[in-house]
Amino acid sequence: MSDARTVLAEWQQRTDAATEGPWEHGDRQHVAGVLPEQFGDGKCAYCDRYGEPTWVGKQLINGKRMLAHAHESAEPWWDHGIYALRGAGSVLVVNDIDEYGYIADPDAEFIAASRTAMPCLLSAVENVLALHRPVHPVFNWQTGLHFEEPCPTCHGKAGVHECGCWGDTDIQFECFECIRPTDEKSRRYVPYPCPTVQAINDALLASEPSGSER
Ligand SMILES: [Zn+2]
Ligand SMILES: [Zn+2]
Ligand SMILES: [Zn+2]
Numbered sequence: 087m088s089d090a091r092t093v094l095a096e097w098q099q100r101t102d103a104a105t106e107g108p109w110e111h112g113d114r115q116h117v118a119g120v121l122p123e124q125f126g127d128g129k130c131a132y133c134d135r136y137g138e139p140t141w142v143g144k145q146l147i148n149g150k151r152m153l154a155h156a157h158e159s160a161e162p163w164w165d166h167g168i169y170a171l172r173g174a175g176s177v178l179v180v181n182d183i184d185e186y187g188y189i190a191d192p193d194a195e196f197i198a199a200s201r202t203a204m205p206c207l208l209s210a211v212e213n214v215l216a217l218h219r220p221v222h223p224v225f226n227w228q229t230g231l232h233f234e235e236p237c238p239t240c241h242g243k244a245g246v247h248e249c250g251c252w253g254d255t256d257i258q259f260e261c262f263e264c265i266r267p268t269d270e271k272s273r274r275y276v277p278y279p280c281p282t283v284q285a286i287n288d289a290l291l292a293s294e295p296s297g298s299e300r
Pocket of ligand 3: 217262263281
């Protein structure tokens with residue numbers, strides 16, 4: 087009987103074995119040798135067209151180790167295949183033609199497993215977010231204290247809204263799960279996003295890839 091930690095460890099292993107991300111559909115990087123006699127001082131074939139290189143260093147170009155540039159464009163040069171961007175040039179992860187060799191086994195296994203792993207991870211996170219969701223207290227002198235979900239139209243923002251809500255200030259939401267009383271009396275105040283949601287946000291919204299060579 088495996089638990090969440092075991093499942094996560096297995097997916098972690100598969101992820102670590104695959105080529106490091108981020109991956110992109112299509113190649114945005116061109117690498118060319120610096121050839122002063124042909125293109126001018128410290129310039130490669132792409133300098134005039136694409137400006138500053140994103141990387142400068144020694145690279146094997148047509149069998150000769152020489153000074154080279156990597157130039158990166160906003161749009162892919164060609165859109166077949168999947169690439170991982172590196173300073174010194176793209177790493178091919180998946181090609182959809184077999185001319186340049188086949189996809190590496192760890193990458194293929196990672197992609198294949200993702201179709202199953204991704205939905206599982208999504209529902210794991212969604213389950214947590216469904217519990218740790220924003221609510222706000224409403225007091226009714228007949229029924230007492232209860233908690234309401236945010237209005238789907240105005241989301242509790244200050245102002246007078248067509249949905250019928252009005253308020254001078256934004257509603258301060260609390261976390262449905264975290265404020266759940268641990269005994270009959272206690273009512274805790276935990277503003278939303280709570281530490282659990284914040285931890286999920288931090289993980290999902292982290293834009294900088296870790297251990298990147300760039
Ligand atoms: Zn250049
Ligand atoms: Zn509203
Ligand atoms: Zn919470």
